[in-house]
Amino acid sequence: MADDNTASATRGPRETVVVGDREYVLLGTAHVSAESAREVRAEIDSGDYQRVAIELCAPRHQTLTGDDQLADLDLFRVLREGKAGMVAASLAIGAYQQRLADQLGIEPGAEMRAAITASQSHELPLDLIDREIGVTLKRVYRQIPWWQRLSMLGGLVGSLLSREKITAEDIEQLKDGDILESTFKEFAAQSSDLHAALIDERDRYMAASLLATDAPAGRTLVVVGAGHLKGLANHLRQGFDNPATVRGELSTVPRGAxxxxxxxxxxxxxxxxxxxxxxxxxxxxxxxxxxxxxxxxxxxxxxxxxxxxxxxxxxxxxxxxxxxxxxxxxxxxxxxxxxxxxxxxxxxxxxxxxxxxxxxxxxxxxxxxxxxxxxxxxxxxxxxxxxxxxxxxxxxxxxxx
Structure with missing residues (x-):
């Protein structure tokens, strides 16, 4: 196994990891950056890749591609199954990301949409490697004490109430973090449990998703938020005995006491x-x-x-x-x-x-x-x-x- 780490002033952060006969080029992006979207499109248009993987789960992919299931939302079922809080939290996170994007006049998730459309135009297989956001939020909720749950709620509310203007330079600095973590930026750094569920676990999940994919030899472009770049690369290098088992374990929601x-x-x-x-x-x-x-x-x-x-x-x-x-x-x-x-x-x-x-x-x-x-x-x-x-x-x- 070998690896290479490259970056330049004109390109976003990236790492290359070789696992057997597969080569993964990890491209770090900002989720609301027009420059990131252009870079993703240029990479795929280069013809250097046989496969594309992106930091999305199926529900978020449906939202970006216009197949939004909210139109078919059964509110009675949501309430009856106790999912009202999770739906509200998902909407709040999406609203925060949209607010950042609106200030720069671009669409949220522009780089992911660019990867989707470019992979389709080049007829490349597209893998959705991230864990479902609902599972992530539930694991966050279960793994942090009650007072941090209140802080989490405060972070969501604060993201809606804040009217602070975000500059293009501030947006580019999101390349050092993650959109979910930035939503809870007031306290994420002080909570190792929160950081683990938001970032570390998803790094492992995405690495397991890539390694579990039954893909032929070749080169894969992996488009992820730059906050996941190092962790994802490390897990790919280390590997897993059974990637499918790792994904299963990270998809379960711990029972409450x-x-x-x-x-x-x-x-x-x-x-x-x-x-x-x-x-x-x-x-x-x-x-x-x-x-x-x-x-x-x-x-x-x-x-x-x-x-x-x-x-x-x-x-x-x-x-x-x-x-x-x-x-x-x-x-x-x-x-x-x-x-x-x-x-x-x-x-x-x-x-x-x-x-x-x-x-x-x-x-x-x-x-x-x-x-x-x-x-x-x-x-x-x-x-x-x-x-x-x-x-x-x-x-x-x-x-x-």
Whole structure:
């Protein structure tokens, strides 16, 4: 096995790795750089390659090629399967990348689109080697502690609220990083677990994808964000005993700690026991505890729905449903409020078609019926969750304080 590392002032960073009878030319790009797109196109047009591989997964490839599955998004299914948060996070990341691209007047993922179209015109096989973004976000979520999950959410929100202008020079500096990592730049450097899931694991996954490909001998152009260049090259040089097994392991989502699943049930048990003790001591005290539970749960969940600009009847639904759903952890208040919103204001075809464009701005999230429903689900759920613990502590305080 041999390797070569070359770069020049007029070319993006690159490395060449030879594995047996295959040669991989790793080209580091910036995901929102017009110069990177031109370089990718020129490389493929040179006729020096028999295959092209790109840092995309199937869903992201579909988005770039116009076959966007958002048009067929089943919101009820997304909510029922607990994927609302992941869909919202994916939209926020895409919006951040689009905002960067808009400031320079180019399309996001221009270099990947250039690789797709150029490989098609030269009739070259195209390999999608990156891990699905949904799996990456889930692994990030599972592998970092709860306080870093809050920071992750803050990074997504901050990427939407920020209005800082990005210069062309700043964009080119993304060649030293990764688009996902840059979204969470405020804290990614301080979290080894986050960095591992966002960068290191994907380096291994992409290397395993390349080595697992049943491709004949020849030269492959591998187009990746430059933040992956060194890690990917190192893993290719080291190799794997079984690349397919490595991909499988990195595609699984770790299970959450079992004891965490029992916390909501424990809180419900405490609340119900508190009600029983209250009524045993005095019907007036028991009634007061139940009333406070209803008001606190209903008000905070309704406040969350209202903050997401829900329909007035959806806000009322949140107030009525939250006190009940909080006593049954298998049904969340957000599921009820989102269902009510979908019934009252069903998304139109145009909402799905304009979704990616709308979520580039905060106002757009609230204007589009699809994204607004996701916000209603999340906000009313957070309001109900906070209310459950607040009311629970009040019940314990009044009984034993």
């Amino acid at each position: 079992r004891w965490l699943k029992w916390i909501p049930w424990a809180v419900v048990a405490v609340v119900l026991v508190g009600f029983a003790i209250g009524f045993w001591r005095s019907p007036a005290l028991g009634g007061q505890l139940v009333l406070e539970w209803v008001i606190i749960n209903g008000a905070l969940s309704a406040l969350g729905a209202a903050a997401a600009l829900a329909h007035p009847l959806t806000v009322v639904t949140a107030f009525v449903a939250a006190p009940l759903t909080s006593l049954n952890p298998t049904v969340g208040a957000g599921m009820v409020t989102a269902a009510a919103e979908l019934w009252l204001r069903k998304p139109r075809v145009g909402d799905f078609a304009m979704l990616r464009g709308n979520v580039k701005s905060v106002r757009g999230w609230f204007r589009n019926r699809v994204s607004r429903t996701l916000l209603i689900f999340l906000f009313s759920t957070l309001g109900s969750a906070a209310a459950t613990y607040i009311a629970g502590f009040r019940i314990v305080g009044q009984l034993f304080g």
